[in-house]
Amino acid sequence: MSIKWTGVMPAITTPFNADYSVDHGFIRQHVQWLVENGSTGIVPCGSLGEGATLTSEEKIAVMKTVVDAVGDKVPVIPGIAALSTREAVHLAQAAEDLGCHALMILPPYVYSSDWREMRQHIVSVAQATALPGLLYNNPVAYKTDFSPAQIAELARELPQIQAVKESSTDARRVTGIRELIGNRLALGVGVDDCLVEGVDAGAQFWIAGLVNAFPKESVALYNYAMQGKKEEAFAIYRWFLPLLRLDTVVKFVQLIKLVQQEVGMGHERVRAPRLELTGAERESCLNILRTAMANRPAL
Known part of the structure; x- marks a missing residue:
């Protein structure tokens, strides 16, 4: 499958059963729903997917479920992150064997x-398969900042x-x-509350978080x-921003999963060391969501 680096590509959450095993049945249901609502790719096992x-x-089992669920309707682009380069290479090769269509390559945890x-880490992972690569630059989370x-330099070499x-x-x-590479690379926004600004600057796709609960609104905003x-x-954007800003804080996983639960598309369970939100923190998120739902735009 040729990758078209356009559209809204959800970085999906990983759902858990009551015993905190991975809920593959819901993964299948969720990604099919996202595709039906206009998503142009699925990105499992990333930061929002609690890959760590x-x-x-x-991770390999999640990749397989997503590939089986969406087939060739949209590309599956798993996050490839690990503690070691050796493990990351193993995950990349497994993704290729499973029929994934590209790799989202992260620096090591x-x-x-x-x-x-x-x-060297990026070169090793990128050269481990024949799959196209998406470089993920997230210095806030990973403390590694790939400068323009x-x-x-990576674009010239790889x-x-x-x-x-x-x-x-x-x-x-x-x-x-x-400015440095022209059109050599497709550029995408990976922060929810920077989409409009990123597109104005030349971004072509959006790997988003709140799309897990609001795919129609996300696709409409992007379009x-x-x-x-x-x-x-x-x-x-004005309506969506209070929700989109939930994607830019430390507990973004808990917040987005809570929103998913409240709209009937997921559960708030997270794996330790994360814990489900409680008290004022939880109520603040619910208040944001209640306001949004009361003013939800008609699309």
């Missing part, structure tokens, strides 16, 4: 060092890298990357932004 608390075997080491110049998910929270990064329909885009 899934074993390699569980926990260990974050200099450019020489991080560069470093991304340009034809496998086709796109960048830019999650530095700085929309200027999109223009900075574009209006890409079409340059400012008034329509900002009408949705």
Whole structure:
């Protein structure tokens, strides 16, 4: 499958049963619902998918479920992150064997060092398969920041890298990357509350979080932004922003899963060390959601 780096690609949450095993039945239902509502790709096993608390075997099983559920309707682009480069290479090769269509390549968990080491990690994973690669830059979460110049260097060396998910929270990064590489890489927004700004700067796709609960609104917002329909885009954006900002804080997984539960598309269970929200923190999220639901735009 040729990857078209456009549209809204949900970074899906990983649902858990009451015993905290992975709920593969709901994964199948959820990703099919997302595709039916206009999603153009599915990204399992990322940060929002609690990849750090899934074993390699569980990640591979999640990939298989998603591939089986969506077939060739949209590309499946799993997050490839691990404590070691060896494990990341293993996951990449397993993804290829399962029929995934591309790889979202992350720096290693926990260990974050200099450019020489991080560069070698990305090169090793990208060259481990024939699949196209999406470089994930998220310095807030992973403490590794791929600068525009470093991304340009990787683009020159690795034809496998086709796109960048830019999650530095700085929309200027999109223009900075574009300045150095032109159209060599497709650029995507990886922060929920920077979509309109990112598109204005030249981003072509959106790997989103709140789309897990609000796919129609997410797709409409993206389409209006890409079409340059400012008034329509900002009408949705103003309504959506309090929810989208839930994606940019430490407990974004708990918050998004709670929202999913409240709209009837998921459960708030998370794996330790995360804990379900309680008290004022939980009520604050519910108040944001109640306000949003009371003013939900007609699409």
